[in-house]
Amino acid sequence: MSEPLNPEQLRSLTPLNVLSEQQWRELRGQLVPQPLLAGQVLFRLGDQARVTYYLLAGELLLQSADGQQQRLQAGSEASCHPLSPSLPRLQEARALSDASVLALDTATLNRLLTWRLAYQDLLLELGQSHDEIEWLGRLLENPLFAKVPPSNVRAMLERLQRIELAAGSTVLQEGDVGDCCYFLKNGRAEVIRGAGGAQQVLAELEIGACFGEEALLADSPRNATVTMLEDGVVLRLDRQDFFALLKAPVVNEVSLGEASRLLAAGAQWLDVRLQEEYERAHALQSLNMPLQLLRLKVRLLDKPRTYLCYCDSGKRSASAVFLLSQLGYSAYALRDGVDALPAVQRDALLCERGSGYLARSGGRTERSR
Structure with missing residues (x-):
């Protein structure tokens, strides 16, 4: 099996090249070149599969319904863009030589692309200093936000309640009812599961980490305890605000x-x-x-x-x-x-x-x- 493409190989592909390296990692399973033999059809006229294709190597023949033909060579400017992106497809694509293509789920790509560009706008608006931009960047890279409409994040940040905590403080307790989630703004915290001598340290949280959201999503008690390892700051988001985040805004x-x-x-x-x-x-x-x-x-x-x-x-x-x-x-x-x-x-x-x-x-x- 071929290895996934590396960032250098992705930077020439538009608009794939604006995604972050973390988003590329999310796509990693799809970033594997697919072989195409000479004469093989990649897609036919009228195809409606929600797949975005890029030509990586070789040559394709694109033919429209009226018989117009276009030869597409890998490495050309045109090959840096998706192949016949409209659905249903306006062309048939056939390999003129042995070739390879990249095939990505279109819905996933559109979600990542929209989030990335809106995320850049959000950092531009909210970042008042280098430290603030760094923290916001790490916060917004959290996988939780892949589920959140970008336009809702700004409202969420306005609802966060800042809480300063001393080392040793318990932020949330295993078994408690989940009424909020938290984000770690600075300091260090650890996640522990189990009672008494059977306690097990599961993880140490990084700045920007979200924790406590599992109890909200599953409507179940807390499944672990989080304790501050040093003085720090957490930001609390109440349950009702958390679920308001997940609702897509209505636009005209x-x-x-x-x-x-x-x-x-x-x-x-x-x-x-x-x-x-x-x-x-x-x-x-x-x-x-x-x-x-x-x-x-x-x-x-x-x-x-x-x-x-x-x-x-x-x-x-x-x-x-x-x-x-x-x-x-x-x-x-x-x-x-x-x-x-x-x-x-x-x-x-x-x-x-x-x-x-x-x-x-x-x-x-x-x-x-």
């Missing part, structure tokens, strides 16, 4: 037809994908403002105007709409993203070259190429 969505009517009334497309994705194909007259930079560049937007956000899956645009709404802008997300559009509608919306705008630093916009 529109169909392509509804978006067309809003455009006719003066709305503008806002592309929240990476610039590399935008330059590959974008809506005419759209403004590119990647999700992770949205807060930095939002001053370039016109408050009275309505913005129609889009991305590939709809997840990044939903986060963008939530953020813009919080900041007082009128915004809608294209429901389920451009990849869910029928081929004829997607082709009409996106063009490889055409009039568009890039948001730059210094409070200016410029024409895209």
